[in-house]
Amino acid sequence: MILGPAIALAVSAALTGFPPSPPVAGGPPVAGGPSPPVAGGSPVAAMAPPYPLHPITRGETREPQVAITFDACATRQGWYGFDRDVFEILKREQVPATVFVSGRWVDTHPEAMADMANDPLIEFGDHSYDHPHMTQMSSARVVEEIDQTEAALARYGRRSVAFRPPFGEWDRHLLAVVGGRQLPTVTWDVVSGDPSARATTAGMIRAVVGQARPGSIIVFHINGRGWKTHEALPAILQALRQRGFRFVPISELLKAPVAAPVSSPATHPVLGRP
């Protein structure tokens, strides 16, 4: 996500009302089947296909657990950077986190990638290669964006546990193609607002701690676009711990029996099922 939280929320809200349509005939467009496990890589996504044709915004659990996630976006125009302070806070506090990387970010930040890939606290998600708008793309182009990023991660012995669409923009076609690559699509239910230059440390703490609930997926940035993330993060982690929350990676959150939002098959057909 690069857009401000208001826009991203508007996008999410607008798309949540996506009209129901008939189930996709013939099941997901699986090409080549599951990839072989990569030695030393992160655990395979716990959630098995078929995946829902809406993004997972939170884990359906009553356990007091939340997922701390970061986006590391990069486009052809901007490679951005690495907020090493954030990584140091995660290590110091022993907080597992899921980092959704654009493949171009992986390829332009070798030192940061080597450090994160060597740390078992970090698992990775796929955030496309060039951070394009993906809802108008052909299946072939979507697959290319995903696979290029997986190839970049594989050079560090890692693979993704989930996909997060750039700008939070999605449609059913995109999710079907992503599901065909064996990845659930995951967005968020708690926005830190950290890419906004107007975000204040106190405001971010209030927003995240106030919105978090069991199963929440919280989005921050670790590519230097979160101007005050490293200032707010320690207080956020401390306050969430005081409220009884523990931190889990996305792969663990998705192990919950049903991933939210809960929806009836009648209104949200699941791939390969009526």
Ligand SMILES: [Zn+2]
């Ligand atoms: Zn992004």
